[in-house]
Amino acid sequence: MIMTTSSRKTVVVVGGGIVGTMHALLAIKAGYSVTHIERDSLPQSSSVRNFGLIWVSGREAGAELEVALRARELWGEIGSEAKIGFRAQHSLTIAVNEDEFAVMHEAANMTDASARGFELLTREEIIARDPALQGSFVGGLLCTQDAAVEPPLLLGGLREFLSQSPDYQWLPNFEVVDFYHDETGNHVTDIQGNKISAQLMAICPGAAHKGFLSEFFEGAALRKVHLQMGATAPFAHPLKYSIADADSMRYYPAFKDLSLHKLGEQSEIAVRNKMQLLMVQRLDGSFTIGDTHDYVEPFNYEIQEEPYVHLKKVMDSILGTPSPAIVRRWDGVYSQSTNSDIYFRREIAPGAVVVTGGGGRGNTISPAMAEKTILDWAKL
Ligand SMILES: Cc1cc2nc3c(=O)[nH]c(=O)nc-3n(C[C@H](O)[C@H](O)[C@H](O)COP(=O)(O)OP(=O)(O)OC[C@H]3O[C@@H](n4cnc5c(N)ncnc54)[C@H](O)[C@@H]3O)c2cc1C
Structure with a gap:
């Protein structure tokens, strides 16, 4: 039945980042009438500061991988409808020596490797597929489930579709400075006392853990994480894959049971800044690169040079x-769940x-986070 x-x-959806926008999108698709609230004139937070990666490869086996795979499916559908620069750009984690390659060999033999679309490629196979990669590597781990969107297009493209x-x-x-519920529904107000009301409400504030939300975050297993990022001038050749270095395997939970000690010593700069290389080519040919991780607040407000050298x-x-x-540098902060909850x-x-609290994979899993809310609402 088509509803009038x-x-x-x-x-009401509060938050114009990717989690809020996915809620708005899936709510509209489910037949709701949506008011989508954002404090800034345009969202400025982590959803526009990220790599735009839809990164299934690193997800922990089990529930987290299932959520990521469902989200990847939804991204495929949404990417075919809205102009967000979605592309099924696979990832390649590069091994620069035989020890790193041996760990990737283990990854390619994990029980869920085929669900992740893992395939081990030799140096020759990589160069045959992507002649722009000519460095001193011995092989790599391909993930055909990984994809990418364009952060500068993403939120605007989704809102254009929604409009x-x-x-x-x-x-x-x-x-929003206040929230309350009464017999007529759920309400939010701003500092002038303007009120927006709805039967259903999703508040998706990203790393804004304070203010009117403090009471609702009481005892929450959440932390903020600060990252440094950069962008290069355009590279002359189109790259077929998004690239990660083997350091990424040290951090991603997918690989936690592999022989990570074989990866050897990490460079001092990478250890100091809890770094890996992730590198995704934008539609204009530039690379978005990163990243560092800082978990201790207050975060350093100065952009440090040494990670970029590395x-x-x-x-x-x-x-x-x-x-x-490297022609641009910025930082960003995301909210991350610190217990076994995925978010x-x-x-x-x-x-x-x-x-x-979707953490460093909040962009990846955002459609599945929103879908869960919409399914819950359908039961009310
Ligand atoms: C540098 C960096 C790189 C990353 N790379 C990736 C990646 O490649 N892939 C991936 O999957 N994830 C990545 N992430 C994580 C991902 O970007 C985040 O998890 C995700 O963007 C969080 O989205 P969000 O909508 O919850 O939060 P946000 O993007 O922070 O959006 C929250 C919005 O709510 C608004 N808001 C807050 N409080 C109020 C209020 N009181 N009233 C009205 N509006 C309010 C804010 O203004 C903001 O626009 C990265 C994060 C960072 C920082």
Whole structure:
């Protein structure tokens, strides 16, 4: 049955990042009428500061991998509808020596390797597939489930798609300072006392753990993580894959039971900054590169140079040619669940939920986070 506009249940989504926007999208698709609130004129937080990677390869075996695979499926559908620069750009984790390659060999033999689309490639196979990679590596681990979107296009592209629906309303410059529930539904207000109400509400504030939300984050197993990033000038050749170095295997839970000690010593800079190389080519040919990790607040407000020196060196060694100059630097903060929950979800009133904490894979799993909320609402 096609519902008329007036018969639709109402939803308020707070937060214009990817988690909030996915909630708005899937709520519209499910037949709700949505008001989408954002405190800034355009979202400025982690969803626009990230790599835009949809990174299934590193997900922990079991529930986390299942969520990521479901999200990857949804990304494929959404990417074919909205102009967000979605592409099934596979990833390649590069081994620069036989020891790293041996660990990747183990990864390619994990029981869920085929679900992840893992395939071990020799140096010759890599170069045959992507002649732009000419560095001093011995092989790599391909993941055919990984994909990418363009962060500068993503949120705007989704909102443009959403705005085709008469039941979607985008409300920027509205900073929520209070939430309450009564017999008429769920309500948020701004500092002037303007009120937005709906039957159902999803609050997706990213790393804004304080303010009116403090009481709802009471005892939450959440932390903030600070990262440094960069972008190069365009590279002359299109790269077929998103690239990771073997250091990434030290961090991603997918690989935690492998013989990681065989990876050998990490470089001092990488250890100091808890680094790996991730590198994704944008549609304009530039590379988005990173990243570092800092878990202790207050975070350093200064951008440090040494991580970029390290990233450039690793990039050069993989490309086999000097990589383009780094022309932009920025940092970002995400919210991360610190217990076994894949992300943070808390019902704060009937029909109202706070959803955040997707961590370094929040972009990847965002459609599945939103889908869970919509499925829960359908049961009310
Ligand atoms: C540098 C970096 C690289 C990353 N790379 C990747 C990657 O490649 N792949 C991946 O899967 N993940 C990646 N992540 C993680 C991912 O970006 C985040 O998990 C995800 O973007 C979080 O989305 P979000 O919508 O929860 O939060 P946000 O993007 O922070 O959005 C929250 C929004 O809520 C708004 N808001 C907050 N409080 C209020 C309020 N009171 N009233 C109104 N609006 C409010 C904020 O203004 C903001 O726009 C990366 C993160 C960073 C920082």
